[in-house]
Amino acid sequence: MTMYAAERQQAMAELVTRRGRVSVADLAVRFGVTTETVRRDLDTLEGMRLVRRVHGGALPAESFTALEAGxxxxxxxxxxxxxxxxxxxxxxxxxxxxxxxxxxxxxxxxxxxxxxxxxxxxxxxxxxxxxxxxxxxxxxxxxxxxxxxxxxxxxxxxxxxxxxxxxxxxxxxxxxxxxxxxxxxxxxxxxxxxxxxxxxxxxxxxxxxxxxxxxxxxxxxxxxxxxxxxxxxxxxxxxxxxxxxxxxxxxxxxxx
Missing domain, CATH: 3.40.50.1360 (Rossmann fold)
Structure with missing residues (x-):
């Protein structure tokens, strides 16, 4: 089932938090989108201070705030x-x-x-x-x-x-x-x-x-x-x- 962009970005943010570091290539395979889409999603999440972009992937933001607290x-x-x-x-x-x-x-x-x-x-x-x-x-x-x-x-x-x-x-x-x-x-x-x-x-x-x-x-x-x-x-x-x-x-x- 196709995910909305907001749902995909939330899932990406949660995955980065759990794993500590995730590559663009891994995210593209996991969510069935292009690496360009992943980069745009990560840019969006970094702009919201939810992840920190690094070469080839992303890390959790140093003061990570979840998209939505449990x-x-x-x-x-x-x-x-x-x-x-x-x-x-x-x-x-x-x-x-x-x-x-x-x-x-x-x-x-x-x-x-x-x-x-x-x-x-x-x-x-x-x-x-x-x-x-x-x-x-x-x-x-x-x-x-x-x-x-x-x-x-x-x-x-x-x-x-x-x-x-x-x-x-x-x-x-x-x-x-x-x-x-x-x-x-x-x-x-x-x-x-x-x-x-x-x-x-x-x-x-x-x-x-x-x-x-x-x-x-x-x-x-x-x-x-x-x-x-x-x-x-x-x-x-x-x-x-x-x-x-x-x-x-x-x-x-x-x-x-």
Missing amino acids: LGDRGLSHPEEKRRIAQAAVAFLPESEATVIIDAGTTTILLAGLLPRERTLTVLTHSVPVAARLADLPNVELYLLPGRVRHTTQAAVGVETVAALGRVRAEVAFLGTNGISLDHGLSTPDHAEAATKSAIVACAQKVVVLADSSKLGQERTVRFADLTDIDVLVTDEGAADQIESFRSAGVEVVTA
């Missing part, structure tokens, strides 16, 4: 802020029986663990960790969306996921993001993740974004929603200047 790594960052954000987001659950969508992400996983046990909810999610937290709750009717599960986010993505979301309607969606800025909106590094997040936004009557302050002002490769597409941003107080900018742009911001 759930384990992301869960270690800003844990107290994420816990408070998840607690504050509970207030946006509908009072009566309702259908909600919970996106993938470390903060949304925390939210799943805080859902009230006395309230009947139908929950749709493409996140395996979120589903695991909710599977045993008798008050939750759980639907795990179909699709290919990405190792990085442990979330289902792809045509099946987007199609399933296109057939449903939810009162509230709780959404994660890798970045949110005034100019670029909400964004993520991966095209498939972006398509799924866009579909979540489209099928929800209310969109609540959970993002710690380190995400504010950040821009990733693929925009999946504009600021006008969201209703509430729940964050922490770590970036007061950014918070005021979002409020001035018309976004309801709740700080936890």
